[in-house]
Amino acid sequence: MTTTGIFTIHHKEIIFDEYNEPYYLLPIGDIHRFAPLCDEERYLDYLEWVKTKKRKLILGMGDYDDLASTSERMILSNKNLHESTIETLDDFYKSQTDKFIEEWKPFKDDVIGLVEGNHYAELVGGFTSTQYMSSQLSCKYLGVSSFIRLSFRQKNRNAKSKVDIWVHHGKGASKKVGGSLNRVEDMAMAADADIYLMGHDHKKSAAFITQMKLGQGGGHLKLRQSKKLLARTGSFLQSYVDNKKSYIADACMSPSDLGSIKIELTPRQTAKKDGGLDYIDIHVSI
Numbered sequence: 001m002t003t004t005g006i007f008t009i010h011h012k013e014i015i016f017d018e019y020n021e022p023y024y025l026l027p028i029g030d031i032h033r034f035a036p037l038c039d040e041e042r043y044l045d046y047l048e049w050v051k052t053k054k055r056k057l058i059l060g061m062g063d064y065d066d067l068a069s070t071s072e073r074m075i076l077s078n079k080n081l082h083e084s085t086i087e088t089l090d091d092f093y094k095s096q097t098d099k100f101i102e103e104w105k106p107f108k109d110d111v112i113g114l115v116e117g118n119h120y121a122e123l124v125g126g127f128t129s130t131q132y133m134s135s136q137l138s139c140k141y142l143g144v145s146s147f148i149r150l151s152f153r154q155k156n157r158n159a160k161s162k163v164d165i166w167v168h169h170g171k172g173a174s175k176k177v178g179g180s181l182n183r184v185e186d187m188a189m190a191a192d193a194d195i196y197l198m199g200h201d202h203k204k205s206a207a208f209i210t211q212m213k214l215g216q217g218g219g220h221l222k223l224r225q226s227k228k229l230l231a232r233t234g235s236f237l238q239s240y241v242d243n244k245k246s247y248i249a250d251a252c253m254s255p256s257d258l259g260s261i262k263i264e265l266t267p268r269q270t271a272k273k274d275g276g277l278d279y280i281d282i283h284v285s286i
Contacts, residue, residue, distance in 0.1 A: 006143030010113055013151045014057075016267055022283075023152075024053050025263040029061020029117065029169070029199040030235035033100050037238040037246060038066070039258055046236075046260065047103060056110045057150070057265075060130075060142075061199040061233050062117020062169035065096055067129060070118050077122060086124065093121035097129045101136045112148065113140030117169040117200070144169060147191065152267045152280060161278040163265055164193040170200020170232070177205045184230040185209070194282065195229045195263070204234035204257035206284045229282055234260045261286055 014023065028046075032038050050056060068076055076089060104111065114134050121129040134141035142148075148165040172183045180203045187196040188209065208227045215224045239248035239255035248255065266281040 006116070006145075008113075008140070008143045008146045010140050010142060010146055010148045011151065012057075012112055012148070013153065015153050015155050016055075017155060019154065019267050019269055021055065022264040022266040023055040023057055025057045025059065025150075025165075025195075025265055026050060026053075026260065027059045027061050027167070027197050027199070027231075027233040027263070028260050029115070029233055030063045030202055030237060032063060032066040032119065032235075032237040034096055035066035035237060037241055037244060039236050039238050042258055043236040044103075051106055056107065058107060058111045059148075059165075059167065059197070060111065060114035060133075061167070061197070062115045062130070063119040063199065064100055064114075064117070064133065065121075065129065066119055066237075067093055067096065067121040068119065073120075073122055089121075090124045093123055093129055094132070097121070097132055098136075101133055104133075104137060108137045108139070111137055111139040112150075113142040113146065115142045115146060115167055115169050116144050142167070147193070150265070152265075152278070154267065154278070157278075159278050161267065161280050163195065163280050163282070165195040165197065166191050166193040167197045170198035172201070177203065180232050181205055181207055181230055184232065188228055188230065193228070194226070194280075195231070197231050197233055199233045199235070201232060202235035202237060202239075202256035203232045204259060204261055204286050206231040206261060206286055227282065229263070229284055231261055231263075231284060234258070236260075257286075 114130050116130050131141050145168040150163045151160050153160045166187055180201055184196050184198050207230050210225055210227045213224055215222045235256045237256055239246055262285045264283040268281050270277045
């Protein structure tokens with residue numbers, strides 16, 4: 001099965017105990033886990049930090065391992081390869097992927113889903129290493145792009161508030177931060193969401209755009225504002241290491257911003273005079 005162009009819609013309901021306690025939306029991707037330049041120490045330290053968070057929502061952004069790029073998969077899928085070679089490659093892919101799965105198992109119940117990147121393996125049976133990971137972690141395979149709704153409901157109330165997220169592994173790259181976020185802002189022109197996320201270019205950056213809209217309250221029109229988050233989510237692949245080869249060094253490009261962004265989603269209520277409406281306050285740290 002080819003994963004090219006698969007788009008998904010996903011919904012997750014979150015029932016919370018108290019208002020004003022943040023949930024941590026953690027988009028993790030571009031890890032390139034077993035590549036020579038993966039910053040293993042930083043990555044494993046990050047996973048230890050993730051384990052300490054009580055209210056976390058993990059979103060896989062693609063390129064979990066460094067198994068094969070698009071051009072490499074074309075070579076490795078050559079039908080002229082011996083069956084034994086294909087089986088050897090498949091065993092290797094699964095072995096590497098199983099190691100990655102073990103690292104994520106401690107928080108598997110908190111994984112919203114996994115987006116497909118451009119580095120993955122095509123396994124015997126017609127599915128990808130990312131699809132295999134999703135099945136083993138019992139989470140949603142999100143395809144190359146996904147529209148996700150998170151619904152928040154306080155356990156003693158029926159009222160819900162929502163956060164809509166449009167996520168894509170990423171397209172395009174730019175030497176400048178502004179150019180990198182411009183590609184994410186293009187997503188906001190195509191769909192109405194609260195958060196737009198991309199990885200791929202190994203930058204870690206974020207910006208908000210604010211829009212006005214009309215709402216109803218107390219029989220009167222009210223002017224409200226909504227803010228939308230645009231972000232590139234970061235990487236764990238180092239660029240410049242002494243005596244190590246890197247395509248970044250070869251092209252004299254800027255080093256990757258290592259690590260991952262962190263998004264706080266905090267359920268809140270407006271003042272009673274506004275009807276006590278529920279909403280989600282969104283903050284991001286880089």
